Amino acid sequence: MTEAVTSSAHAPSATRQDLLASLDPLLREWLPRQRWFAGKGRPVTGFSLVAAAEVLPFDANLGLLHLLVRAHQPPAQGGTAHPGDCYQLLLGVRETLPPRLAPALIGRPTEGPLAGRSVYEALHDPRPADVLLEAIRARARVGALRFEGDARQEIRDGLIPRLMTAEQSNSSVVYGDTFILKLLRRTVPGVNPDLELPLALARAGCARVPAPAGWILADLAGDTSVLGVLQPFVQGAADGWGLARGELAKGEDFSRGARALGRATAEVHTALAGALPTVTLGRGQMEVLAAGMTERLETAVQAVPSLRPYAPGLRSAFTALADLAGEGRTWTAQRIHGDLHLGQCLRSPSGEWTLIDFEGEPSKPLAERRMPQPPARDVAGMLRSFDYAAHSLTHTVPGWADACRAAYCSGYAEVAGRDPRTDPVLLRAYETDKAVYEVVYEARHRPDWLPVPMTAVRRLALSDAS
Ligand SMILES: Nc1ncnc2c1ncn2[C@@H]1O[C@H](COP(=O)(O)OP(=O)(O)O)[C@@H](O)[C@H]1O
C-alpha cells in the first residue's frame, strides 16, 4: 500500500484537462450540495484543476484520486470578482460500486479517462481512507502532496476508519477511535491556524488541545497549503453544546461545567500568549477594529433587513469601543481560537475539557485569522454560546444562561488572573459583533434558528456597558 501511494505523480497536463472535462458535469451537480461548499446560492460556471494526484493508482477495481479544484462562480451581490474557491476532493474510482457505497456515488463519467467507472466520495470507503493514514505513517510524497507527522506519536496500523457523520465545515475520518483526520475542504495557501496553533500549544506543553500527530500539505507554485490534520481522538467525549443543552433540558444548572470551561479557555490563552507574539493595540488599531465591526453590521443589515430597527443600538457598542480607545486605553492582543463556541469544546469521560477546531472563521482570509486579537473575542464567543443554548430549547430555566456566563468568567479569571467582565465595553462590542455574524449565518444556513441570535440582538441593542 505504501508503495502505491509513493509511486504516482502529477498527471500530464493534457490528461489532467481530459480528467477535469469528464468530471465537470458531475461536479457541477454534486459540489454545490455539499455542506462544506462555501459558495451556496451562486451557480458554478466552471472548474479549473489546481492539482491532481493518484494517491492510489487505479488497479484491481479501486483508485484514489486527489484533486484540488477551483470552482468558478459569479461574485456575490455587491462583491468583487474572485478567482473562485479551491476545494479538496478525494475521489474513489471503481469499476463497480458495492451497494454499501451507493450513497457515496458522485456519478459515472460518460467520456474521458474515467468513462464508465463509478466516481464516489472516497472517505466513505475504509480502503482509500486507510491509504491516507498509511501515507502519513510512511511520510509519503505524491505529486504536490506531502504527508508528514510527529515522530514521537506512534500511529499503529490496523486502525479501522469511519467517516464522521456530524454536520461539519470540513470532513473528518476517525481511525479506530484513536486518531481523527480532518480534511480541510476549502483550501488556501499559507500557514493554517488549525495546524499552527495546536502545534504551538503542543510544543508549549498545553494538554488542552490534542497535539497534531500528522498533517497533509500541498506544495503549489511556491506556496504550501494545509490539507489535513491528524490528532488524537478524545474517546467517549461529549461536546459542550450537547452537554449544556442536556442539563438545561433536565432543568439542571451547568455552572460547574461552565466554570471548568472558563479555566480551560484561560489555560489555552495563557499558553498561546507565551508561545506566540503578543502586541499592544492602541487608538489607531482599536478604531480600525471598531470600524470593521460597524462595517460588518452595515453589510448584515443589507442582508437581513430585520436587523435594521436595532442598528443604532448595536452601532453604539462599537462607537463606545472607539471612544474608549480615543481616551488612550490600550489592549493586549495575542493569538486566540477565533471561533470559540460550545460545539468546539469536548469533555472527556474523566471531566477534562479539550478545545478543538482552531481554523478560525473559514470565510475570512488567513492573514486576518492569524492576527493577534484581544482574548475577549473568544470569551464573547462562549458567552454567546451559553445564550444560544438557553434560547434553543422551547422551555428554559430563568437565569440559566446568566449563571453559566458568570461561572465561565469566574473560571477564566481564576487562571488568567483577570476577569473579562472588568472590560465591559470590549466584551459588549465583541458579543454584538458575534451576534450580528450569527444573524447572517443563521439567515443563510438555518433560517429556523434566526430567532436565537435575534433575541440577543434585541438585548444588546438596548444594553449599555458603561
Ligand atoms: N480530537 C477529537 N476527539 C474527538 N472528537 C473530535 C476531535 N476533533 C474533532 N472531533 C469531533 O469532530 C467534529 C468536527 O470537528 P471540527 O474540528 O469542529 O471540524 P469542522 O471544522 O469541520 O467543523 C467535532 O464537533 C467533534 O465532535
Ligand SMILES: O=P(O)(O)O[C@H]1O[C@H](CO)[C@@H](O[C@H]2O[C@H](CO)[C@@H](O)[C@H](O)[C@H]2O)[C@H](O)[C@H]1O
Ligand atoms: O462550527 P463551525 O466552525 O462550522 O461554526 C459555524 O456553525 C456554528 C453552528 O454549527 C455556528 O454556531 C452557532 O450555533 C451554535 C449551536 O449550533 C452555538 O453553539 C454557537 O454559539 C453559535 O454561534 C457558528 O457561529 C458558525 O461559525
